[in-house]
Amino acid sequence: AQSVxxxxxxxxxxxxxxxxxxxxxxxxxxxxxxxxxxxPNQGLQLLLKYLSGSTLVKGINGFEAEFNKSQxxxxxxxPSVHISDTAEYFCVLPSNTGNQxxxxxxxxxxxxx
Amino acid sequence: xxxxxxSPRHLIKxxxxxxxxxxxxxxxxxxxxxxxxxxxxxxxxxxSFYEKMQSDKGSIPDRFSAQQFSxxxxxxxxxxxxxxxxxxxxxxxxxxxxxxxxxxxxxxQLSVL
Numbered sequence: 220a221q222s223v224x225x226x227x228x229x230x231x232x233x234x235x236x237x238x239x240x241x242x243x244x245x246x247x248x249x250x251x252x253x254x255x256x257x258x259p260n261q262g263l264q265l266l267l268k269y270l271s272g273s274t275l276v277k278g279i280n281g282f283e284a285e286f287n288k289s290q291x292x293x294x295x296x297x298p299s300v301h302i303s304d305t306a307e308y309f310c311v312l313p314s315n316t317g318n319q320x321x322x323x324x325x326x327x328x329x330x331x332x
Numbered sequence: 333x334x335x336x337x338x339s340p341r342h343l344i345k346x347x348x349x350x351x352x353x354x355x356x357x358x359x360x361x362x363x364x365x366x367x368x369x370x371x372x373x374x375x376x377x378x379x380s381f382y383e384k385m386q387s388d389k390g391s392i393p394d395r396f397s398a399q400q401f402s403x404x405x406x407x408x409x410x411x412x413x414x415x416x417x418x419x420x421x422x423x424x425x426x427x428x429x430x431x432x433x434x435x436x437x438x439x440x441q442l443s444v445l
Binding site: 253255261262263264265309313314316317318319320321322323324325 | 382
């Protein structure tokens with residue numbers, strides 16, 4: 220079965236500090252993985268995606284993620300966060316058939332001034 | 333660039349009323365996905381369509397139905413609305429099974445009073 224687990228439901232971090240949001244996946248086949256961000260009262264915006272090739276993926280707003288097949292992880296990182304990064308972050312795994320997408324339960328990132 | 337368009341952006345209904353949510357995918361996209369996101373919850377997959385046929389079904393109540401039309405837009409019909417149906421309803425589109433190119437709409441915020 221396919222699934223996505225986000226290990227941290229809430230992550231508070233001080234402004235300009237680094238942050239890592241953790242995501243682990245379960246899948247028996249080759250995977251694509253996405254990170255989406257949802258700002259308060261807004262829709263989902265794609266941060267970055269892993270399709271194939273380089274395991275280090277760079278996205279928008281200074282975020283990056285590393286695909287680790289042996290650890291079945293796709294953790295999201297940013298070296299220095301800003302207040303504007305306060306949002307909900309979702310790790311997403313497409314199903315094998317492509318007919319739906321599995322969402323993690325989300326990580327609420329709060330950047331503290 | 334054109335994005336996924338959802339209408340209306342906001343909808344207020346009373347219990348036992350009906351509602352219709354519309355989704356217009358990105359031009360040439362033939363696959364549509366519907367998700368429901370309750371307050372503070374992660375998005376839950378409802379249903380998806382490919383080439384006007386239902387391709388997958390998730391936790392969609394029997395009171396809900398959906399279809400994809402010849403122009404690939406999709407409508408989610410909701411009857412006998414309940415308070416618990418209050419949520420943000422997302423539509424996403426992609427081209428066939430190329431789910432690495434998935435785009436989300438901004439959602440319809442449904443409030444059932």
